[in-house]
Amino acid sequence: MPTTPIILSIAGSDSGGGAGIQADIKAISATGGYACTVITATTAQNTLGVTDVHPIPIAHIEAQLDAVFFDLDIQAVKIGMLADSAIIQVVAEKLRHYAPRHVVLDPVMVATSGDLLLQQEAIATLKEALLPLATVITPNLPEAATLLDCTTPHSYQEIEALIPELQQLATPAVLLKGGHLQDQADSTDWLVRASGVQTFLAPRINTHNTHGTGCTLSAAIASYLGQGNDLETAITLAKQYLTGALVAADQLHIGKGHGPVHHFYQQKG
DSSP states (O other), rough: OOOOOOOEEEEEEEETTTSSSHHHHHHHHHOOOOOEEEEEEEEEETTTTEEEEEOOOHHHHHHHHHHHHHHOOEEEEEOOOOOSHHHHHHHHHHHHHOOSEEEEOOOOOOOOOOOOOSOHHHHHHHIIIGGEEEEEEOOBHHHHHHHTTTTOSHHHHHHHHHHHHHSSSSSSSSSEEEOTTSSSSEEEEEEEEEEEEEEEEEEEEOOOOOOOOOHHHHHHEEEHHHOOOHHHHHHHHHHHHHHHHTGGGGGGOOOOSSSSOTTTTTTOO
């Protein structure tokens, strides 16, 4: 009998339900996977912002990782919020031990306000310990700038200038997300590998409800990789799914701020 591919999300919990673990579970489920989780932190969060973050004790993160890998046939892993160096180290250690086939790393390092969510020491640990284990990393423009210790690009020309530096990172593939280029009609992403660059285009959707888009895209990529697709196909399918979730986002009326995308827009009734 065919089995549902099991996808693990390692990330923080969003009490508002729009991003983090909650968005990952919804995206993985909506795209045909079975979601299991390892929670690295809990947050006090809603559509207006984050008011508190509580990292989960290291021993409990380790216990969660051992529990899911011991029992479940995990096909792909999505990694989101990792609060500090110690958490990054234990996640990297367990990934080296269990060696899942696919790892999608969404380097959640910069808040919407522009504030760093990770200390410099933790960023260095992320680059050294986790990037080499990833199938693909999915930074947005501010996160890519943080990884490269440079200013955030604001044009296609500045993005092109970053590509050689991205190709030097210790990871086989970087999906650079161009959603922050708000003045562009399309939302362009660049898949950067040592062998070259491939672009992925999607129409820019005019909606206020964009909370959790990065989490949703990376979780969907992991889900489609876990179903046996190659990386290019997984990215294409994930972008199509996210575009649909953004188009339908205004059907939801959640909170007073930036609401979530509509993860289950494909379900009728």
